[in-house]
Amino acid sequence: MRSKSPQKPPPSDAETAEYMRSLAERFVEHTRADGHFLDWDPAFIHHLDNYCTQFAASKPPPEVIHSVIMGAGAYLGEMIVRNAAWTWVYCTSESAAAVESPDGVRGYPHNKVAKRIHNGTDHDIEAFFKYAMTGVVPHGTTARVIKPSWWKRLRSRS
Template identity: 30%
Template sequence: MRAYAAAFVGRAAAGHRLPLDYSPASLRIVDFLVDGLRKGGADHERARGALLGLGAYVGEVLVRRAGATWVDFDTDQRAYFGQPVGVRMPDGRVWNPLGRVHNRLAAGGGPEESLHTFYLTLHGRARRVRPAVR
C-alpha cells in the first residue's frame, strides 16, 4: 500500500501541485478531493483507482504519524470491512482507511465522515513522548 500512496502523491503533486506531505493536516485535502469526485458525478466504480490511491494515502498518514502498520485482513475482517488491507494501531486496534474514503464519497461529505477528523479522534494512536522542559 505504501507504493500506491507514493504513486498517488507523485501524480497529484505533478498534475495539481497539491501539498500532500503525509501530515494529519493534509487529510483536509483528501476530504476536498473526495468531495470533488462526488460533485463531479463519480461513483465508486468510476472512481475506483482514485479511491484506492486516496485510501492508501490516508493509511500511510496513519503509518507515518500515528504508529500504525499495514496489515492484510483475515477472512472475517475482509468480510466485515469490505477491503483486503487495513492498518493496526499500536494498541492493537484495526482500522480501515480505504473504507473510510469510500464512506466519505457515499456519505455526501458530511463532517462525520471527514478523514481529517477521523485522524484527530482516532483511538490507539502512538503518543509522542515530549522531552522534559528544563
C-alpha cells in the same frame, strides 16, 4: 468435473504494507499532476477531505471511483502509519488492508474514503485521522471504537 485451482494465500502484513505505501505514493504523484497538494505532513490531511468532495462532485464512472478509493485509502492509511505508531495489516476476515494500533484497534482507511465519496461530509476523513493520532473520538462524530476481545489480541501476539 473441474478441479478447483489452488487458492492464493492472503498477503502478509509486510506485503500489504509495501503495496499500500507504493499505492499511496503513486496517488500523491498523480494528484499533484492534477493540481492538488497532498503531502505527508499531518497539517495537510484536510486536503484529502477537499479532494474527495471535488472528486465526488465530478460524478466519475464507477471504475474511476474504485481507483480513487484505493489510492486515497492507501494515502490515508499511510499517513496514519507514518505519523502514529500504527502499522499496516491484512485483515483476513474482511479481505482488506487495515491499519492497526499498538493495542489492537483496527481502522479501515479505504472504507472511510469510500463512505466520504459516496455519503459526503458526514464521514470526515480528518476526524478519522485525528482519532488515530490521539486516540480521542472527536466530538460530534459517529465514530465508535470496537476493540478485539482480549483473547483475540493475546492470540494475535503469539
